[in-house]
Amino acid sequence: MANRFTAVWADNFAQEIAAVDRFLTHFPIVSFDAEFPGFLRNTPRSASDALRYQDLRFNVDSLKLIQLGITLFDDLGNIGGTWEFNFRGFDEETDPHVADSITLLKANGLDLEKFRKFGIDPEVFEEGFAEVLRMHRGRLLWVSFHGLYDSAYVMKFMTRKAMPSSPTEFAAMAGNLFERVCDLKFMAKFYQGLLGGEIGLERMAKILRVQRYGDAHQAGSDSLLTADAFVRMRAQFVLKPGMYEGFLYGLSPKICASSVHRVRAPPGQVILVPVVPTRPVILVRHSSSSRDQSFQSHHQASPMLYPYPSPAPMLMHRPMCIPFHALPQAPPHYQIQM
Template sequence: MRKKLTSVWAHNFEQELASVDRCLCRFPIVSFDTEFPGFLRNTPRRASEGLRYQDLAFNVDSLKLIQLGITLFDDRGNVGGTWEFNFRGFDEETDPHVPESIALLKASGLDLEKFGKFGIDSDIFVEGFVEILRVHRGRLVWVSFHGLYDSAYVMKLVTRKTIPSSPIEFAKVAGRLFERVYDLKFMARYCPGLFGGEIGLERMATILGVQRCGDAHQAGSDSLLTAELFLKMRSEFGLKPGMYEGFLYSLSPKICGASKYLCSSVHTVHRAPPHSVILVPAFPTRPVILIRHPFSRDQSCQSRHHAAPVMLYRHPPPVFLHRRPCSPFPALPQALPENHIHM
């Protein structure tokens, strides 16, 4: 298992982005993490989803991304590499930030003066990164820990737009951008011994016996730890491919990739084999057991869980497949000059 963490700056950006492109052909699962200048609005713990989303949009739209870390791996536990992209553009003197958050990043080893001098221009990053998404479209699986903010910052970076106006619109854009997502904090709700998901990254690593490589609060190290925890959770708790796919912690609409409509309404299970049991998380309570009856392909699934409203989803395709070498996918265009892209 490769443990190398590669720090990417303006001078080696093209070389390392080409390495990421090649690596994705063999390692299509992407764990990612971001570092940013804190939270201008701290959302109350028991706030409604509407308020949480308003605070998310305000924070992400007001602040600049400092660092993006990605780790590429496969379903057999092989890690292709970790890259830490360091962005220029954040100025501690003039840009909004939370002083305590900046102090924490500095204490964790981030040299913000170096970022300003040698960091990657975000426009140059987007041009190359969007091309990679286009080439590998339909193949990638994205994994995060408490990934709503991470996803929002990547969405803002790639689309060059403000955050969508509602959770449903956010899920639609996320479905076109990421297609297939997993959030370890959401998954932890259904795993015994992980405190119902009310747990941080470091505490989860301690409980599951996963050792960090690198320093905490740096995006590359955090993305690598997220990848290893995802693999450990799969083996430790017997999670099947497709379980808990499409959900981000604190976001109720399901993220459905390559779909013409959002999967937040009632859908039937599509082409499920007779009597197959499919575990689907019904946010925000617990999984729902759905059974496809064999007598009619067109009839809906029936649920054994009637205590709460049931959301039925399309039968999820397998996540972990042995894929042939990648080929171009023309569906996602390159970044357009008018500062936005059509996903």
């Protein structure tokens, strides 16, 4: 397999988080999957949104993240690599868990004793990963399958805080961290042939004719399968950019990014500044105030291509996202072509 598939432990974390930083420059779509020790509360299908969220909150606050997988890819479906981060901190003897879930993880190859001895310290991961996300803020799209719990565990990990008390507060916190999200299970609700979204990742992959690499219930393999399924689904249904962004299956409020932030520009590229700025608005800011003033005075007059210098400038980006509870309308007659 050509894809770069890397297991990350404490001893190679610094090297691999630097690699993630480099690859994100060219592969800004991040599919992700989390492995955790089960569900202490199982939510009935008929549960209200409020009960569903309170079960999520209880489960995530009570349990620990064991493994996180991310796959980086681009708009053309080119895969930059897959990383599987293995964490220390979970102790099967003392920490809450569901025995059947742990048995399943072990059966699929997770060596929890190795995790305990050689896993990444959660605080070390949070500090390194937070810096990477800060540098690429505003550029990333996060893709998951049934990603509400995956998102919640990553949020808890990165913020070191308990889950917010309401779905609306959760959506606001998720917007600050992830900014742009897509959930394949949510998207599947609107397309014929995908069983109205009542479908697992493995079944969806088979319908879309996507091959799995690695073992199920390992976060790296699941994140890669999610990436491949997203690419196939987007091509099959000719999805437009931004379609269904902001929704997680099982969460009513839409997830929206904060209105203003800074990001690092990809090196060696140019920026086109229109005569009449359109949204999203991108402003180039340089370290030299004189260059700032010169650029700002010219961009009102005519379009121009402005090469990114070295070091790369910082951008200010205003994404257009309006939180709302109504679900988007599905385009009609989208079907799987077998």
